[in-house]
Amino acid sequence: MRILIAEDEKQIANSLKKNFADEGHSAEIAENGKEAIDQISKNSFDVLLLDWRMPELTGLEVCKSLRKAGYNKPIILLTALSDVKNKVEALNYGADDYITKPFSFDEVMARINAVVRRYESVSTFLEFDEFKLDLIAHTLVTPHGKIKLPEKEFELLKYFLENSGVILNKERLCRDVWELPFTPSTNLVEVTIKNLRSKLEELTGKKFIKTIYGEGYLFILD
Amino acid sequence: MRILIAEDEKQIANSLKKNFADEGHSAEIAENGKEAIDQISKNSFDVLLLDWRMPELTGLEVCKSLRKAGYNKPIILLTALSDVKNKVEALNYGADDYITKPFSFDEVMARINAVVRRYESVSTFLEFDEFKLDLIAHTLVTPHGKIKLPEKEFELLKYFLENSGVILNKERLCRDVWELPFTPSTNLVEVTIKNLRSKLEELTGKKFIKTIYGEGYLFILD
DNA sequence: AATAAATATGAAAAAAATTTAATAATTGTT
DNA sequence: AACAATTATTAAATTTTTTTCATATTTATT
Numbered sequence: 001m002r003i004l005i006a007e008d009e010k011q012i013a014n015s016l017k018k019n020f021a022d023e024g025h026s027a028e029i030a031e032n033g034k035e036a037i038d039q040i041s042k043n044s045f046d047v048l049l050l051d052w053r054m055p056e057l058t059g060l061e062v063c064k065s066l067r068k069a070g071y072n073k074p075i076i077l078l079t080a081l082s083d084v085k086n087k088v089e090a091l092n093y094g095a096d097d098y099i100t101k102p103f104s105f106d107e108v109m110a111r112i113n114a115v116v117r118r119y120e121s122v123s124t125f126l127e128f129d130e131f132k133l134d135l136i137a138h139t140l141v142t143p144h145g146k147i148k149l150p151e152k153e154f155e156l157l158k159y160f161l162e163n164s165g166v167i168l169n170k171e172r173l174c175r176d177v178w179e180l181p182f183t184p185s186t187n188l189v190e191v192t193i194k195n196l197r198s199k200l201e202e203l204t205g206k207k208f209i210k211t212i213y214g215e216g217y218l219f220i221l222d
Numbered sequence: 223m224r225i226l227i228a229e230d231e232k233q234i235a236n237s238l239k240k241n242f243a244d245e246g247h248s249a250e251i252a253e254n255g256k257e258a259i260d261q262i263s264k265n266s267f268d269v270l271l272l273d274w275r276m277p278e279l280t281g282l283e284v285c286k287s288l289r290k291a292g293y294n295k296p297i298i299l300l301t302a303l304s305d306v307k308n309k310v311e312a313l314n315y316g317a318d319d320y321i322t323k324p325f326s327f328d329e330v331m332a333r334i335n336a337v338v339r340r341y342e343s344v345s346t347f348l349e350f351d352e353f354k355l356d357l358i359a360h361t362l363v364t365p366h367g368k369i370k371l372p373e374k375e376f377e378l379l380k381y382f383l384e385n386s387g388v389i390l391n392k393e394r395l396c397r398d399v400w401e402l403p404f405t406p407s408t409n410l411v412e413v414t415i416k417n418l419r420s421k422l423e424e425l426t427g428k429k430f431i432k433t434i435y436g437e438g439y440l441f442i443l444d
Numbered sequence: 445a446a447t448a449a450a451t452a453t454g455a456a457a458a459a460a461a462t463t464t465a466a467t468a469a470t471t472g473t474t
Numbered sequence: 475a476a477c478a479a480t481t482a483t484t485a486a487a488t489t490t491t492t493t494t495c496a497t498a499t500t501t502a503t504t
Binding site: 409412413415416433435436 | 480
């Protein structure tokens with residue numbers, strides 16, 4: 001994980017950096033707010049730690065200005081102030097979290113993990129069994145590799161995952177996945193199910209889509 | 223916003239509920255952990271407030287079990303305990319935030335807003351000007367209508383939005399959008415830029431992609 | 445076991461998206 | 475203004491995806 005530490009107290013910054021390194025993460029240090037903005041324009045980070053009190057620009061100012069410009073990576077503010085007013089202000093200006101000094105490294109790490117995990121997992125993946133569907137990349141991710149699904153197969157799998165445990169008939173799939181009125185003459189659904197099934201089985205070795213004769217299809221995780 | 227308050231101290235729960243109502247939000251109260259799980263299986267909420275100390279199941283247990291089952295709405299824990307150990311535990315079990323009692327309603331509301339905003343905005347939309355790119359539906363959304371972009375145009379626009387303000391040359395676009403080594407013989411980039419440009423301009427009436435002769439392309443929001 | 449209905453499969457046809465190729469227009473420089 | 479380099483545009487070629495169609499297999503019922 002790439003972390004930017006914007007903190008003018010060198011002791012704190014260096015101690016954090018060393019601890020991050022011990023956990024296998026790389027951290028850069030910016031000594032004031034301006035430098036932080038500068039670093040961000042040149043490199044990309046997974047998370048920003050901004051000290052509230054810094055020369056040039058305060059952490060809150062950096063946070064505000066980044067968010068205004070559309071910056072959307074997680075930001076955590078570090079501060080010695082502990083009254084509620086500032087917390088509220090920070091969160092309302094687009095910070096993701098807020099850690100009060102003095103803090104333990106464990107807490108910092110836990111909060112970073114929580115925030116990053118959230119950014120990664122929330123509504124960008126649908127997870128099932130030991131696999132997941134990447135909703136942005138339209139990719140099926142397995143421990144052994146990943147595969148990009150064509151659009152209709154992706155939409156179909158997504159719909160199955162959103163409705164696992166429910167029997168879905170062809171009329172409903174046609175309507176919700178293809179946005180087409182169902183006509184008995186087409187076998188779109190069968191064909192796409194077949195293709196999705198073979199890809200799923202090849203990649204996962206499991207049979208997720210069950211046919212309920214006369215009723216529809218069922219996505220099972222058991 | 224629909225909020226579930228799982229809290230056995232009725233005074234606190236009712237006071238929160240009343241305050242939420244004043245702000246225009248609807249809240250349900252669950253008096254213990256089991257009841258919370260029960261309510262969640264029946265209705266959908268935008269955010270969960272779980273008291274740590276509750277009969278039947280503790281807030282942390284509820285949180286753990288929901289996350290294990292794949293539940294992915296924001297969860298905030300309320301607690302009287304204030305030592306770091308518990309905070310770390312809570313965040314690592316999938317809670318999104320953690321509020322120490324006694325709290326002010328303003329802080330609760332600010333944290334809910336922060337968490338929900340994050341869930342909504344992070345990586346499901348990239349917003350620019352008065353438009354947004356729906357990263358799930360691969361759709362460009364404008365006040366007047368929306369249009370589904372073909373894959374390469376979508377990837378290109380996404381890359382521009384993630385790097386707005388930076389001049390992107392063809393080599394870099396080829397590498398990061400097409401995942402191809404750049405060869406001077408191809409004009410893939412030019413063609414796709416052209417198509418994306420005309421769609422963008424037709425839909426938004428604005429020119430977002432500027433050519434910097436000899437250097438590359440620049441996405442500007444001015 | 446025979447039958448009819450439902451589902452699965454393979455391969456061709458059609459449509460859509462991507463890429464290439466040829467040419468036109470624009471830009472910076474002299 | 476003329477030139478070379480760069481970028482833009484148009485249209486054709488290719489590839490991929492989607493859909494249809496014909497046929498095979500499976501399932502429930504008798």
